[in-house]
Amino acid sequence: MSMQGQAASADRAPTVDDLQDAVAPRVSRGRLALRALRHRSLLAGVVICVVLAALVAAAPLLTSIDPNLQDPLATFSPPSWEHPIGADAFGRDLFARVLYGGRTTMLASLLVVVLGCVFGTSIGLIAGYFGGAVGFAIMRLVDLLLAFPGILLALTVTAILGPGLINGVIAIAVILVPVYARLVEGATAEVRNLPYVDAAVTLGAGPWRIIARHILPNVLSGVIVLTTTWLGIAALWITALGFIGLGVQPPTPEWGSILNDGQNYITLAWWITVFPGAFLSLFVIGVNLVGDGLRDELDPTLARR
Amino acid sequence: MSTQPGSPSPENVRREGETTQAAAGEPLLEIRNLRTWFPVRSGVLGQKTEWLKAVDDVSFAIRKGETFGLVGESGCGKSTLGRSIVRLEQPRSGQVLFEGEDVLAASPARLKALRPNMQVIFQDPHGSLDPRMTIRQVIAEGLVIQGEASRDERDERVEHLVRVVGLRKEHLDRYPHEFSGGQRQRIGIARALALRPKFVLADEAVSALDVSVQSQVLNLLSDLQEEFGLTYLFIAHDLAVVEYFSDRVGVMYLGKLVEIASAEDLYADPRMPYTQALLSAIPGGASEGRQERIILKGDVPSPLNPPSGCPFRTRCWMAQDVCAQVAPPLREVRPAHWAACHFAD
Numbered sequence: 001m002s003m004q005g006q007a008a009s010a011d012r013a014p015t016v017d018d019l020q021d022a023v024a025p026r027v028s029r030g031r032l033a034l035r036a037l038r039h040r041s042l043l044a045g046v047v048i049c050v051v052l053a054a055l056v057a058a059a060p061l062l063t064s065i066d067p068n069l070q071d072p073l074a075t076f077s078p079p080s081w082e083h084p085i086g087a088d089a090f091g092r093d094l095f096a097r098v099l100y101g102g103r104t105t106m107l108a109s110l111l112v113v114v115l116g117c118v119f120g121t122s123i124g125l126i127a128g129y130f131g132g133a134v135g136f137a138i139m140r141l142v143d144l145l146l147a148f149p150g151i152l153l154a155l156t157v158t159a160i161l162g163p164g165l166i167n168g169v170i171a172i173a174v175i176l177v178p179v180y181a182r183l184v185e186g187a188t189a190e191v192r193n194l195p196y197v198d199a200a201v202t203l204g205a206g207p208w209r210i211i212a213r214h215i216l217p218n219v220l221s222g223v224i225v226l227t228t229t230w231l232g233i234a235a236l237w238i239t240a241l242g243f244i245g246l247g248v249q250p251p252t253p254e255w256g257s258i259l260n261d262g263q264n265y266i267t268l269a270w271w272i273t274v275f276p277g278a279f280l281s282l283f284v285i286g287v288n289l290v291g292d293g294l295r296d297e298l299d300p301t302l303a304r305r
Numbered sequence: 306m307s308t309q310p311g312s313p314s315p316e317n318v319r320r321e322g323e324t325t326q327a328a329a330g331e332p333l334l335e336i337r338n339l340r341t342w343f344p345v346r347s348g349v350l351g352q353k354t355e356w357l358k359a360v361d362d363v364s365f366a367i368r369k370g371e372t373f374g375l376v377g378e379s380g381c382g383k384s385t386l387g388r389s390i391v392r393l394e395q396p397r398s399g400q401v402l403f404e405g406e407d408v409l410a411a412s413p414a415r416l417k418a419l420r421p422n423m424q425v426i427f428q429d430p431h432g433s434l435d436p437r438m439t440i441r442q443v444i445a446e447g448l449v450i451q452g453e454a455s456r457d458e459r460d461e462r463v464e465h466l467v468r469v470v471g472l473r474k475e476h477l478d479r480y481p482h483e484f485s486g487g488q489r490q491r492i493g494i495a496r497a498l499a500l501r502p503k504f505v506l507a508d509e510a511v512s513a514l515d516v517s518v519q520s521q522v523l524n525l526l527s528d529l530q531e532e533f534g535l536t537y538l539f540i541a542h543d544l545a546v547v548e549y550f551s552d553r554v555g556v557m558y559l560g561k562l563v564e565i566a567s568a569e570d571l572y573a574d575p576r577m578p579y580t581q582a583l584l585s586a587i588p589g590g591a592s593e594g595r596q597e598r599i600i601l602k603g604d605v606p607s608p609l610n611p612p613s614g615c616p617f618r619t620r621c622w623m624a625q626d627v628c629a630q631v632a633p634p635l636r637e638v639r640p641a642h643w644a645a646c647h648f649a650d
Contacts, residue, residue: 194432195427195428195429195432195433196432196433196434196435198388198393198425198427198433199425199427199433199434199493199496200435200446200450201393202391202393202420202423202424202425203420203421203424203446203447203450203451203496203500204416204417204418204420204421204447204450204451205446205450206413206417209450213435213446214435217435217437218435218436218437
């Protein structure tokens with residue numbers, strides 16, 4: 001028998017040298033940042049987001065005007081040297097309002113996805129890993145929430161909690177929780193049955209270690225992609241709530257509320273709506289480009305060798 | 306082992322001649338009346354309507370230092386049996402005694418402490434390594450979980466293990482996808498050995514590998530058995546591999562263990578008609594003096610609804626009325642040769 005023969009000729013395992021050549025040549029460990037440079041849409045998205053974030057973060061350096069300062073002489077001032085992108089109905093400098101407003105919009109949308117992600121992912125991991133009656137009950141509740149039109153749910157929540165930025169953030173995060181829970185539950189149920197989870201069980205790992213060390217890292221790429229996708233949508237919804245007056249309250253600037261300020265004067269003073277609208281669009285496009293790029297880069301089956 | 310396959314020492318013969326197949330001597334593992342049944346739910350409300358008897362009343366013992374081969378067709382329950390022994394499945398009843406202690410009755414804390422003794426080498430070299438962990442993390446994980454050894458000692462042990470299985474230290478910080486199937490299987494073996502197990506379940510451990518790589522891995526397993534005094538439960542569907550690798554072999558059919566004997570006896574003189582049919586399917590078997598190919602009629606009956614009496618009677622050419630009425634017990638038909646057949650003598 002051939003194996004018998006080999007057993008006799010090689011009583012030790014093949015030597016190190018035999019195997020050396022068989023290992024794939026070592027590639028420079030694909031650091032995400034480096035790979036991002038190679039991926040055009042990811043690069044474009046990152047640049048857009050970084051520039052926008054830098055602009056709003058550096059607002060006090062870029063303008064010395066208080067965004068809430070009313071100057072009756074500057075009412076509806078078109079873009080000029082003094083007001084680079086004009087002024088609104090109260091003579092407030094739009095450049096300052098759009099920059100400071102961007103802080104509110106971007107931070108609020110970030111908070112929305114972080115809240116939705118943390119709660120939704122946790123629920124999905126638990127429901128997916130433990131399954132059973134509890135998992136079943138959780139997922140039916142998730143289905144129920146998913147069946148509601150999102151913005152209606154958000155409006156209902158703000159109607160209950162009352163208007164305000166924080167309540168708006170909570171309202172939109174509530175919409176996101178079932179979205180994350182659904183995605184993570186499905187991925188978890190899949191990973192849980194893989195042999196490496198069995199291997200961890202035989203090593204003595206408990207459920208929490210398995211969830212933290214084996215399941216979460218392997219469902220995370222989907223979560224990251226979902227987060228970038230929803231960051232843009234969250235920004236739109238935050239501005240929508242601001243636009244209809246359920247989000248941030250005046251006079252605090254926020255892209256949605258500035259859009260609302262300008263809507264009545266759009267034929268008279270287009271710059272009040274166009275500039276915050278442009279910033280918002282740019283931000284949404286930026287995070288979506290990042291999301292698309294990450295979707296490609298994080299897919300383990302596409303991992304570059 | 307690989308040096309003297311299947312040659313029973315006088316000591317073994319004496320042991321096997323005793324009244325129970327568990328034998329005196331030193332069983333490392335004793336499986337008693339193990340039943341792993343899976344509920345099959347149907348109906349709108351998901352009432353339990355039927356049981357899939359994947360493992361049904363199986364008893365046998367694995368001796369210290371031996372390789373016990375387990376063969377049978379796909380779906381006969383051999384993997385479930387193995388997984389039940391290491392408690393990856395929760396059996397419905399029975400006992401799994403590891404050095405006399407019932408693994409199935411162990412508390413979660415006790416089970417965690419027992420687990421290092423019983424490790425598993427999995428079939429699928431692609432799915433059995435976490436793609437997000439480096440090889441170092443994979444091999445060290447058991448040590449981390451069990452809180453064994455300091456960081457430095459862990460590194461040292463991992464570096465030693467990776468050499469033992471024929472890989473190099475430089476490979477430790479790479480990820481599983483950078484390795485071939487055979488290399489991944491070596492990594493899986495190193496992980497299983499990290500906790501210094503006494504018992505290793507090799508569940509189709511070489512089935513997914515190329516033939517040339519298979520023999521390398523089998524040789525490695527033999528060497529490791531000698532070096533670390535391991536006891537193997539070797540599950541495979543490749544009968545030739547099992548014959549080469551095992552000291553004793555058990556044959557499963559439809560959730561039951563139907564024959565147990567030393568590899569030599571079993572392959573030379575199978576007593577159970579099913580085993581005869583199975584062995585006749587080995588390519589080239591007839592040239593080594595084995596009988597002609599036996600073609601079984603019909604399919605394996607559904608484990609949801611096994612036949613009465615002997616599970617094999619529906620396909621057996623020797624079946625009589627008694628086979629439908631009385632389930633043949635696994636009995637010693639020759640010294641140290643056990644078969645579950647009314648006509649095995």
